[in-house]
Amino acid sequence: MAFDLQNIVRPKIYNLEPYRCARDDFQEGILLDANENAHGPVPQALLNTSLHRYPDPHQIQLKNAIAEYRNKTNSCDNIKEELTAENLCFGVGSDESIDALIRACCVPGKDKILVLPPTYSMYSVSSSINDVEVVKCPLIVEDNSFQMNTDAVHDLLKKDPLIKIVFLTSPGNPTGAKIETSRIEQLLQSWDKGMVVVDEAYIDFSGGSTAALVNKYPNICVLQTLSKSFGLAGIRLGITFSSKEMSRVLNAMKAPYNISSSTSEFALKAFEDSSLKAMEDNAKKINTEKLRLLKRLTSLKNVDDEHVGGLDANFLMIRIKDGDNELAQKLYYKLATESKVVVRFRGNELGCSGCLRITVGTPEENDILFREFSKILAELTAA
Known part of the structure; x- marks a missing residue:
């Protein structure tokens, strides 16, 4: 395969020189180069902080910490080259990362992206904003696996050379199913006309x-976030892993100070050894609760006795009474308005008729959910 990033990224973006900002060269001393307010921030409670200064535009310390952790937890075989800071680019949440990739690779009004529904809707939203057409190739829903239909994807890519990005959500949202790595590698090995x-x-x-x-395939980018397992949705940090060449492009595109000092500070603390252990422990607790909650919910009358999709995320999806969308919507609404328990109705998604997506909470929250869920469902079906 002869993948050439210059054939994928728009020429003006590939050759873009990053904006040179005041903090590129010097970050210490009497800083009179960036038109900041030397008297410090307001309100007065913030005077002992550095919030009156622009943040580090490169975040090298944080990138190194993230790369080090992902190298330790790498499960891919035969990867000789480790991740470094040069493989990373940050965005204000994954949504900014998604938008950047579309802007980098897709010519507005011409190129296309491929998505695999049911999937995260922001791919399509960002495409619409950038005037990029969305092509759809459904996941395999008939066997409840929600895996990528590799043959169908290959056929679409072969027929349509204007597709420049394939977005795979793994684990999926709302499916909760992780795409098999072998299927992803098969796609990477057979398609060199765009980014996966x-x-x-x-x-x-x-x-x-x-x-x-x-560092094995130049045509893959991997998005991660601190919003889920790290419990830091409020700091809005999205991470793009890519080849060093692609990372250079993405870092040249980004706004010079897109990651705030506060975000960087909290994120660095999240990658300390004690924090990483706490994150991993919490993930294990959530996975245990997920199975407990699933067992209870699927034991109820008028709930299908098998979950929908996978169990690879911090949520589960269940189907109400053989896909009864009307009943599922009523249950969702009454849970939110009467019980103040908010879940997500997903019955309009492909392969998800009658489905509710339920985030796994604390044991106490899950107990309340089950109590209210079973009570309202019984009331609705007795009427």
């Missing part, structure tokens, strides 16, 4: 990240 983007927002609940593959 693997969105791993929930990977710490299943393990087996594909991040290390960016």
